[in-house]
Amino acid sequence: MSKPPTATNTFPDDFMCPISLEIMTEPVILSSGHTFDRSSIQRWLDAGHRTCPITKLPLSDSPSLIPNHALRSLISNYTALISPKLTPNQQHPETLISQLTANSSSIEVKLDSIDQLCGLSKRDFDLRKRLIESGAVTAVLKCVKIGALQEKALKLLLNLSLDDDNKVGLVAEGAICNVIDVLCGGESADSRATAATVLTSLAVVEVNKATIGAYPFAIWGLIMLLREGGLRERKEAATALYALCSFADNRRRAVEAGAVEILVGLLNSGLERAVEVLGLLAKCKRGRDEMTRVDGCVKILVRVLSNGSSRGVQYALLCLNSLCLSSEAVCVEALKEGVFELCLRFIEDDNEKVRRNASSLIKVFGGAGCS
Numbered sequence: 001m002s003k004p005p006t007a008t009n010t011f012p013d014d015f016m017c018p019i020s021l022e023i024m025t026e027p028v029i030l031s032s033g034h035t036f037d038r039s040s041i042q043r044w045l046d047a048g049h050r051t052c053p054i055t056k057l058p059l060s061d062s063p064s065l066i067p068n069h070a071l072r073s074l075i076s077n078y079t080a081l082i083s084p085k086l087t088p089n090q091q092h093p094e095t096l097i098s099q100l101t102a103n104s105s106s107i108e109v110k111l112d113s114i115d116q117l118c119g120l121s122k123r124d125f126d127l128r129k130r131l132i133e134s135g136a137v138t139a140v141l142k143c144v145k146i147g148a149l150q151e152k153a154l155k156l157l158l159n160l161s162l163d164d165d166n167k168v169g170l171v172a173e174g175a176i177c178n179v180i181d182v183l184c185g186g187e188s189a190d191s192r193a194t195a196a197t198v199l200t201s202l203a204v205v206e207v208n209k210a211t212i213g214a215y216p217f218a219i220w221g222l223i224m225l226l227r228e229g230g231l232r233e234r235k236e237a238a239t240a241l242y243a244l245c246s247f248a249d250n251r252r253r254a255v256e257a258g259a260v261e262i263l264v265g266l267l268n269s270g271l272e273r274a275v276e277v278l279g280l281l282a283k284c285k286r287g288r289d290e291m292t293r294v295d296g297c298v299k300i301l302v303r304v305l306s307n308g309s310s311r312g313v314q315y316a317l318l319c320l321n322s323l324c325l326s327s328e329a330v331c332v333e334a335l336k337e338g339v340f341e342l343c344l345r346f347i348e349d350d351n352e353k354v355r356r357n358a359s360s361l362i363k364v365f366g367g368a369g370c371s
Helices: 039-044 069-082 094-101 108-121 125-133 136-145 150-158 164-172 177-183 191-202 208-212 218-229 231-244 248-258 257-266 273-281 286-292 297-307 310-326 328-336 338-345 351-363
Strands: 028-029 033-039
Touching: 028 039, 028 069, 033 039, 033 069, 039 069, 039 273, 069 125, 094 108, 094 125, 094 136, 094 164, 108 125, 108 136, 108 150, 125 136, 125 150, 125 164, 136 150, 136 177, 136 310, 150 164, 150 191, 164 191, 164 208, 177 191, 177 218, 191 208, 191 218, 191 257, 191 310, 191 328, 208 218, 208 231, 208 248, 218 231, 218 248, 218 257, 231 248, 231 257, 231 273, 248 257, 248 273, 248 286, 257 273, 257 286, 257 297, 273 310, 286 310, 297 310, 297 338, 310 351, 328 338, 328 351, 338 351
Parallel strands: none
Antiparallel strands: 028 033
């Protein structure tokens, strides 16, 4: 039973994600009947777990995440009830929306409005809905083009994209074009990184993956960040590419834009997230061909098997599976690098996907081409 709110326990326990222990912004129901914040349970599943974090009961290979609209509404309403009274410098959300959308508002007024709306909308579903319905998206997208407002406007756009219902609508409003402009020539590293994060959020909806990838310079801009950006820009760009490259046409686009060599280099430099994208690119023939041309690619993947995280190992095995199946030379090289012995260790791993990929690779090594 939920505890009543107190000074130290403001929210009922039922509003907390059992994984992150934070207030849920997008609660979803697992087949076990338990509710989690979408981002938290998705990370759990992406790590290869196929059990409920609470009951430990097995899940299907592709577990469904059903939006818990009733709980999200309760959290939103409760948040509004317990929100502290506005300070003298804070204004009512409706006033902030009016100031944001008014053509007569100065840059300073718009910046203050966006700043306050960013803070208020992060956990308030109803406010995000009001922003969408008020026509504020057009105003936010205009602000994205203004240097002094760009970073804050992108953060507000990211908040608006938290809800699946809004993701397609934001794309229809023209958000992608504005975000790509920042990706390719944003005012700051933070703006460029946030632009990549917005693309990741929008790409959660399957139809948006194709739409984003088809935009000129979308994937090219992400690869440019991988090549020239700082650490945060590279991480966010790799995450966005991973989200987009689950769509087959985007894998081809990424390979044609030169992603493979850059990703292998970043993986060699310690950016493990690069191997996740490589695992997807290895699913297409052109991607595999490019990997076999990159000097030291197999050795770098083997290093991930030896020293990487569970997720890194999962994707390194996936990548090697694809490469070894298509190239006897790679298969022989992998055997020489001790991949078979490493796979024997992984067949008892806690991560179900690691076990499956290791077993699959062992079968490849047992084939005539690698014997």
